[in-house]
Amino acid sequence: MEKKAIRVAYGEAIVKLGAENPNVVVFDADLAAATMTNGFKKAYPDRFIDCGIAEANMVDMAAGASTMGLIPFCSTFAVFAGRSYDQIRNGVCYPKLNVKFGFSHAGITLGEDGGSHQAIEDIALMRVLPNMTVLVPSDATECYKCVEAAAKIDGPVFIRTARLPSPVYEERPFEIGKGNVIKDGKDVVIFCCGIMLEHCLEAVEILKENGIDAALVNHHSLKPFDEALTREYAAKCGKVFTVEEHSVIGGLGDAVASALCGMGLTKFQKIGINDEFGQSGKPAHLLEEYGLTGKQIAEKIMNA
Amino acid sequence: MDILELKDVCRRVRRNIITMTNKAGAGHPGGSLSATEAMVALYFDVMKGIDPKDDKNPTRDRFVLSKGHAAPGLYGTLCERGYFGPEEFDKFRQLHGILQGHPDVKKCPGVDASTGSLGQGISIAAGMALGAKKTGNPCHVYTIIGDGESQEGLVWEASMAAAHYGLDNLTVIFDHNKMQIDGTNDEVMSLGDVGAKWRAFGYDVIEVADGNDIEQVLAALHAPACPGKPRLIHLHTLKGKGVSFMEGQVGWHGKAPNAAETEIALKELEA
Numbered sequence: 001m002e003k004k005a006i007r008v009a010y011g012e013a014i015v016k017l018g019a020e021n022p023n024v025v026v027f028d029a030d031l032a033a034a035t036m037t038n039g040f041k042k043a044y045p046d047r048f049i050d051c052g053i054a055e056a057n058m059v060d061m062a063a064g065a066s067t068m069g070l071i072p073f074c075s076t077f078a079v080f081a082g083r084s085y086d087q088i089r090n091g092v093c094y095p096k097l098n099v100k101f102g103f104s105h106a107g108i109t110l111g112e113d114g115g116s117h118q119a120i121e122d123i124a125l126m127r128v129l130p131n132m133t134v135l136v137p138s139d140a141t142e143c144y145k146c147v148e149a150a151a152k153i154d155g156p157v158f159i160r161t162a163r164l165p166s167p168v169y170e171e172r173p174f175e176i177g178k179g180n181v182i183k184d185g186k187d188v189v190i191f192c193c194g195i196m197l198e199h200c201l202e203a204v205e206i207l208k209e210n211g212i213d214a215a216l217v218n219h220h221s222l223k224p225f226d227e228a229l230t231r232e233y234a235a236k237c238g239k240v241f242t243v244e245e246h247s248v249i250g251g252l253g254d255a256v257a258s259a260l261c262g263m264g265l266t267k268f269q270k271i272g273i274n275d276e277f278g279q280s281g282k283p284a285h286l287l288e289e290y291g292l293t294g295k296q297i298a299e300k301i302m303n304a
Numbered sequence: 305m306d307i308l309e310l311k312d313v314c315r316r317v318r319r320n321i322i323t324m325t326n327k328a329g330a331g332h333p334g335g336s337l338s339a340t341e342a343m344v345a346l347y348f349d350v351m352k353g354i355d356p357k358d359d360k361n362p363t364r365d366r367f368v369l370s371k372g373h374a375a376p377g378l379y380g381t382l383c384e385r386g387y388f389g390p391e392e393f394d395k396f397r398q399l400h401g402i403l404q405g406h407p408d409v410k411k412c413p414g415v416d417a418s419t420g421s422l423g424q425g426i427s428i429a430a431g432m433a434l435g436a437k438k439t440g441n442p443c444h445v446y447t448i449i450g451d452g453e454s455q456e457g458l459v460w461e462a463s464m465a466a467a468h469y470g471l472d473n474l475t476v477i478f479d480h481n482k483m484q485i486d487g488t489n490d491e492v493m494s495l496g497d498v499g500a501k502w503r504a505f506g507y508d509v510i511e512v513a514d515g516n517d518i519e520q521v522l523a524a525l526h527a528p529a530c531p532g533k534p535r536l537i538h539l540h541t542l543k544g545k546g547v548s549f550m551e552g553q554v555g556w557h558g559k560a561p562n563a564a565e566t567e568i569a570l571k572e573l574e575a
Contacts, residue, residue, distance in 0.1 A: 064431020
């Protein structure tokens with residue numbers, strides 16, 4: 001299967017968007033080679049603004065530029081969502097300005113740089129902001145669609161992307177606020193987002209070998225969130241699991257929990273980073289250390 | 305409008321500041337009174353394309369009140385300029401009012417940016433100036449920052465970027481009233497040589513000895529632009545200017561006058 005890093009897809013998508021819409025501009029903070037905005041920089045040097053190593057200023061300058069009719073895409077590491085949070089909150093979301101955030105290297109699979117750089121809280125930070133749309137593409141194809149959709153929304157949009165190459169799946173229908181049933185099933189349902197799709201597909205296979213017919217639902221849109229689909233599959237399968245490369249606090253797991261509130265389900269488990277920071281290591285080793293490989297996900301579901 | 309008329313607008317704006325903070329029982333009169341001449345000069349003389357009937361005109365000059373807590377000064381000025389009537393002062397800081405505790409671009413006509421989280425306004429203004437250059441918009445962007453505000457690191461990130469991008473369509477007005485919530489700047493966090501710091505950051509700096517003298521303020525704001533450089537206008541001002549018992553008093557940073565104090569203040573501000 002073809003593999004491509006979601007951040008690479010982001011870089012390609014904004015170049016394409018730049019060709020279609022002259023108002024699209026890119027703000028970066030000395031990370032163009034990593035966030036993959038260097039393609040845009042090369043194609044449209046006049047529309048690429050390097051803000052230097054100053055993420056807070058990048059966000060507020062983008063906010064100001066958006067009031068002149070431009071559509072800024074701010075790009076940096078997801079961990080700096082925290083560093084520029086006041087600017088995202090008060091500078092962009094409060095006045096509902098048309099600024100997009102393509103924040104990359106999210107989660108523990110950032111790898112070797114370690115816990116200081118591994119964002120495990122960015123989805124939580126972004127979900128709680130009024131006016132913010134939060135998208136977590138699970139592969140390159142979905143990332144193109146997230147970028148296209150973000151440009152059509154008049155308001156702030158956060159797109160979380162991952163560092164490493166991951167499988168590119170067949171094209172699926174894409175709509176903001178709508179999840180996708182990847183595989184139907186009846187015994188348990190797994191809700192996932194981002195690069196955990198790959199590992200959940202593996203888990204589904206292992207479960208099948210063990211006589212468990214698992215449904216798998218991918219949520220690329222964390223906010224707005226497809227509560228209807230979530231409730232439908234929770235009711236149908238009875239046992240609910242959520243899998244994310246993010247803290248179990250405030251992310252996909254909590255979005256699902258909120259959707260299911262009042263349904264009376266008792267089998268519900270959040271699988272993710274258990275309220276701790278990451279550490280240096282090879283991404284594959286880190287996934288194993290934090291219990292996020294397909295095999296470990298399947299075991300957790302079978303043992304629940 | 306001649307100087308005498310502008311001075312009278314300043315007087316009326318000061319009355320508005322006292323009236324609305326008294327009605328709300330809260331707000332920031334001290335730093336509103338120190339920045340009054342700057343805002344009146346901008347809205348009544350300097351800024352181009354300003355029209356209360358068309359407050360979204362794309363090529364109008366922009367104003368960002370980076371020291372957003374001086375909102376009473378901005379509201380008092382916008383009211384005099386005709387953006388809304390004085391009846392709105394009754395709802396300053398009240399539920400469903402357009403005059404929020406800090407300026408809200410979504411609620412108040414004439415406001416160009418939501419501010420209040422210090423340090424952000426200058427960064428937003430720099431982004432506006434950059435955006436204007438990128439889109440060929442001839443507008444000029446003005447922002448007022450506070451002295452205490454310049455303790456925020458973001459002020460210096462924005463300053464560096466504005467100089468780097470040669471934003472000569474940006475004017476930063478530094479309201480140097482020497483005081484902040486917990487005391488004087490020197491007691492809380494010394495600012496050092498303000499002019500030298502901004503010059504070192506690449507700004508064209510104009511010193512104004514009395515930032516509460518509208519003629520001096522106008523002269524600085526009308527000084528020809530310095531191509532390729534953003535401008536800093538360093539206004540030496542007096543906190544609480546125009547109300548005898550508020551002048552030079554730290555305690556009036558964020559305190560509203562009571563009924564008796566309001567009566568005295570309004571009497572001092574009579575024509």
